[in-house]
Amino acid sequence: MEDIGSTLTLSDARKKLKKEQQQLLKKRFFSNYSMMIGLVIVTFLVLLSVIGPFLVSYGPLEMEVNNRLQAPNAQHLLGTDNFGRDLLTRIVYGARASISVGLSIAIITSIVGLTMGLYASYYKRLDQILMRISDGLMAIPGILLAIALMAALGPKVENVIIALSIVFTPYVARIVRSAALVVREQTYIEAMKAQGASSTRIIWLHIAPNVLSPLIVQATFIFADSIITEAALSFLGAGIPAPAPSWGNILYDGKVVIFNAWWMTVFPGLLIIIAVIGLNALGDGLRDVMDPHYKKVKRKRVKTAK
């Protein structure tokens, strides 16, 4: 019903596909493990980014030009990069960058998306405007939009967060909106309206709590997608500006010397994969726990860097 006229809503075919994926993941066997694996990995990453910098013995920008491109050894456990900087140090600081960028984006998109989705579900006119804009933004392939936005905003960490928030917010808004539309039709909301409750009160006190679980689940997936997309952007030279350490930046530097320094590609690459698996597992687990009726909510993900 709520999907009339929109070009990017999931067609029935797509629903079937997603349902299929979800059914598989629904299996108890998986979900228990999912949650656990996810939690362990995410905790590890958070610890790495918070405590890690205190444990490493070099600075992330500290360079020794004579120690360029050393293979992993006792002094430099993961080797050195093309400036003679310690790779382990840069990866640890990179974790901090990636996690904080991902987390910021997840939080910003959640807040903005929640607001947009709630109000769109409540006011028809606003709905038309917001959803047309969302459709437009979602129609542009995510990575292209991100590249264009980064070129316009300039290479700064804050701008990576802004650009990716713009890319991902419509997806959150849509999910919140469709969940909220269901809630809005409930009798008790009708009743509150009849009693003259203010719309702000209805929206924030009565509708919002009911859309929180799909929102949190979606935020986890956005977290993971942000990490991938940030890495892809930095890898293309359009993300977090060098020389700041980020996983994507290390990969960018590593690409040039891929023939003689495999460690610059392999280690940050593995961490990205671990992070993405962890967050996805956590998201899947969370969904099973928090939202048993998740079939109503479509899990949409931006296929950008993928």
Add this chain to the structure above:
Amino acid sequence: MKFIKYALLLSALILALAGCSKDETAGADAKGTSGGDLRVAVPSEPPTLDTHVNTTTISSNIARNIFETLLTFDSKGEIQPMLAESYEEDGNTITFKLRQGVTFHNGEEMKAKDVIASMNRWINVSGSGRETFKGASFKELDEYTVLLEMEQPTSTATLVLAYSGGEAPTIMPASLLEGKDEKERVTEYIGTGPFQFKDWKQNQQIHMTKFEDYAAREEPGDGLAGKREALVDNLYIIFVPDSSTRVAGILSGEYDVVMELPIDNVDQIKASKAVELKSVPRELLLLYFNKKEGLFTNQIARDAVNAAVKKEDVLKAAFVNPDYYNTNHHVMLANQETQWYSDIGKDEYGAQDIELAKKLFEEAGYNGEEIRLMTSRDYDHMYNASIVVQEQLKKAGVNVKLEVYDWPTFSERRNDPNAFDITIITNKGKVEPTSLVWSRPTYVGWTDSEELEGITSKIRQAPSLEAARGYYDELQAFFLDYKPAIKMGDGDMLFAGRTSLSQLEDIDGLIFWNVSNSK
């Protein structure tokens, strides 16, 4: 019914497949085999091969296989006639006798009117034309004789006319230029060179073929001068922006020649018996000051930076291996020293004095404000050097912020006096010192000095090149004293060729004629 639907889907898929394959076979052309091919991998794609309107080196490097110039250089750096039969300098005029029987790729013979149309356009639209030949113009004396009239005698005129490393003064048919806006790019590439333009697949390659009716000079080939002969049937210039791909390609034999190799890959290339690695001094690594706005309008602050940096470390970060850089103190390239040399400043080159730097910064009134060091990651040399300069200036107590932009943003911001304080750029070497870009008042850093103008006119208006060279010391002394920029040294361009090539030489760019490929 179901069957029909499957068939429908499948045929859609097959159609898509067929449609795509048809697209690609359409451009197929028969490959010649007799003289073989030469496949050259270059790092970037030029916007055009019209060298009059484009300053990129790569554009001139590719274009000079198709187009030729009136004069050129031999292997010793002496000027030799190319399309001119001979030339004669006399005060503020130069008379060029043109060779007869030289044909363009479209079959027309090259005559005075073509030279006039091309050269006058070049003078009007190119940077170096406007710079050296302000107010000058070419006139026809007869069908095979042209006269260059200049406002004043110019010792460097023939040098600039012979230079084909960037903004080359190439000769095109008048019929191509007539009735067109001068600044509009030429889109048909018709010249007199040993190769003719075949096609250009955007983002892929430029294909040139041997020009059968090429009129070669009789003197034996020497540098860029003398006999030129296309020894291969096909010359492909392939755009490969990724340096590791260029390395892999030359090692596997996919490319016969590669330009601009990363120094990190030297060992791998040296280890291959099928590939020969070469290098040529090409880049001047310069630290530019914004002399229009901010701290570095003050000369003492510039002195302070000079005291704070260790030039060789910067050079090393940019060019890595001492085999491929030159700790050269004077403003021209080290391999030009037979022509241009000055020992002023040689002894101070290695000096670094952090304490002095701190003192000078204080004297210049610096009190901890943010200094913006602008760079671009698209050029490794510049970027790597900037990282080291940032670290060194920090040691001298300067609060340096590195601002990194992509190249197009960088090239816009560097023209904005409010956008940066310091930036490091590699410039290409030039044939003579007054063409060096740091001396232009409109170029990055805005060097505006009457003293410099005086020296420049002395060099340009000297009665002979010999006499002009006498003023080089003066220019060098000015450069070190005024510090419009700080020169870190010279860097090499690394290139490599397969051993199946008969020769591979670089004079202001790689030379692809007189090269045969026995592969």
Add this chain to the structure above:
Amino acid sequence: MWSYIFKRLLSLIPVLFIVSIVIFSIIHLTPGDPAAFMLGEEATAEQIAETKARLGLDLPIYVQYFNWIKKAIVGDLGLSYHMNMSVNEAIMSHIGPTLSLAILAEIVALCIAIPLGIIAAIKRGTATDQTVMGFSLLGMAIPSFLLALFLVLLVGVKLQWLPVAGYRPLENGLWEHIKYLILPAISLGSIQAALIARMTRSSMLEVLNTNYIKMARAKGVVERRIIYNHALQNAFLPILTVIGITFGGLVTGAVVTETIFNIPGIGSLIINSVARRDYTVIQGVVLFVTFLYVILNLIIDILYGVIDPRVRLEEK
């Protein structure tokens, strides 16, 4: 059904309109100067200003937008600043490699995924099943650019089996053509493979549980026949759908993959054009890709309705 298609097409108009405004404003707010790039590293400020005026870049931005969209509506996307061709020509000359890559990636995905999916379904619940599904999870988690880097490192650099990058048009021979596309196709197709494997497995399971298969089994039909003749045929519909759905993603996913492997397709075109600030090309290509993407979605929806009459297109 026709009215549905018409309605959907109509709803495309505002979307594309918004896309055009969004992308035009982003691009024209971008710092950097196409003229400076065209003229090269040593161009003077004077030369740059002249070129800007010639390209019409000195006009007010809304005038520039209007000039552009007026022509774009009738399919003329303007002239490239940098390349010697129109944007339409640029798109046509770059779409071939992207399509080749996308099709090969789809083929790779199918060749890996369908057999694995069938095996997993047959051996449901066993270690084989779990391994396959584990790989499929992994396949969905690895970003394609990372997979690309790992493949380059392993197959191209260490083993030296395949070229690490580059592109050969089909005219150089089929094997030449494919040789250069194998690594990019694998890295691009892995996510598709993961999805298709899961879909195949579950469709097979669903079909294997139906009464007519049970009936066939009861009749004593050979198991192989059941799987290939009966089950697979019926499980094919959802599989085909996944293929359709993921194909759009392949075309856009090619952006990063093409950059890594130096393939002169649409992705490289757009990345190069951003680097050159070739505004008209960026605008045109993004609009084109978006259009393609949206139309592809529509076609899939329609096809699905045609194939399976149980699917109703009309909305309530």
